[in-house]
Amino acid sequence: MSKINTPDPLYRSFDAQSLLDWYDTSARVLPWRVPPARRKRGILPDPYLVWLSEIMLQQTTVPVVSDYFSRFCQHWPTLKALATAPLEDVLKKWAGLGYYVRARNLHACARQINRDFSGIFPQSAKE
Structure with missing residues (x-):
């Protein structure tokens, strides 16, 4: 134990x-x-999906996020797709989740990871 x-x-x-x-x-x-x-069996979660869920779950319930999450991922299935999307489109898809600063920060972070790390989440704190 x-x-x-x-x-x-x-x-x-x-x-x-x-x-x-x-x-x-x-x-x-x-x-x-x-x-x-x-x-x-060694299958790990997709860092993009976990990150996206964590941002959405701030101040929002799991049942509400589950619906938005699925629609969001259909529209932007990868970090690169989100990073290259116009902010206005991201804000429209975010509508109803509230706290729009989360969507703005999500988009800005996606753009930075796409630019600075070729769309791959850093593997360590040092990166």
Whole structure:
């Protein structure tokens, strides 16, 4: 049993492996996730999809994001596609999610990654 290293006695006895096992059998299916069985076979999540979901999920519920996420990815399936899209188009597709600064920052970041890293997310903090 792996334990969490903390001075708090409530958490010291926490069985992290049980939580991970529960996740493997009970994780919600979400379009940006790779299911646990596929991860165990070495299939990793797409950094673009995870990043996009993280931005969308800020201040927005999972059910709302799931619908927008799917439509967004149909329109811009790759970071390069998003980076080269006009900002006005991105803002139109974002309509209804609110907090439009997220869409502006998402687009600006996509453009920077496309320009500075050839459309590939950096692999380390140093990059």
